[in-house]
Amino acid sequence: MSCENNNDRIKEILASCQKICARILAQYDEDAEREVIIAQLQGELNQLGTLSNQILENAQQIYGISENLAGSAENGFNLSQQVQSRVTSLADVIKTSVDDTNRLQMQSEKINEILSIMSEISSTTNVLSINASIVAARYGAKGKEFDVVAREIRKLSEGTDRSLKDITALVNEIKNSISSVSEKLRKVNQEILNQNESILSVAGALQGVTLAVEVIRSVTTLSKQNAESEIQTFKTIEEALSKLASCNTTTIPKTEIEELHHAIDVVIEE
């Protein structure tokens, strides 16, 4: 083989070496670019992770608040149910009292009837005593003692009549009072029934709030789970990126390749 041919061959080999050096140098540039991208991705992932943590924290806060709300609404519901039960008992007591006053009213009517009969008896006794006095007068001195008895009976009947009138007046007064109490009790009973309805509505509304809060809790739980799963995914990606960043494709220092590239350049030119 001639010297000229040898030179050509060496030139070719050197040119190939130079190309390889250029490709290796390009790889260094790609590595550097990749490192920059990985660093950027890691930064962005960190931000996403922080956001997810914030979402998780907020979801936990909302969950806590809703739990508090649900507890309060449930307490309110239980309390209103207790009040409703007491009001129902009170309504029963009032109803019994109304029945009692009705019975008292009927009993006072009966007393009035009895008083009326007694008044008739007293009036008849009075008439009988007057008749007895007339008959006694017919017998002159003989009927005098009988007349004394008749007058005493008349006095008794007049006294009875006065007492009966007093009793009737008192009974009527009692009847009016009973009637007034009965009317007031009826109004109280109606008011209690109305209040009972209101309490039932309040209890229902509070139950509704409990249910609405439960819906919020369900959504929050889902958000919490999603945020936790996102955080886990970010961690996995971050780990993968770290591994990727630590992978070194080229082991020869860049400066050595640069020097070699330059040296071959010089030899070819010479």
Next chain:
Amino acid sequence: MNKLSIESIKQDKVTIDTQDIADGVKIIVSGDIDMQDPSTLLDPLFDKVHNGVLSSGLKTVELDVTNLTFLNSSGIKAIAKWIMKLAGTEASKKYQIKILQNKAIAWQATSLQTLTFLVPGSVNVV
């Protein structure tokens, strides 16, 4: 039997019937749901409804609670769980949920509207 072959349920104080309507099914829930864990009853039912509606391409599910006098928090949780499944369904397969309420029942008036926020546009309370 209805389009989804769901049988009537009677348990404790609650009765659940499923009927066919023009473009879907109607679930009628009556009585009281105050049992300790209604999810054992409601979760399988709503799963059946959700999967059945998706596979048969029905467009509407009516949930009639006009005669449901009491519902506890675990009960509404089961309803919310079903609705959230709809939220995760792809748009082309989404169906409408119409909840028929009774405004005279206080808890319904204050709670059911909350469910409409879970999947805006797909859940209505009437």
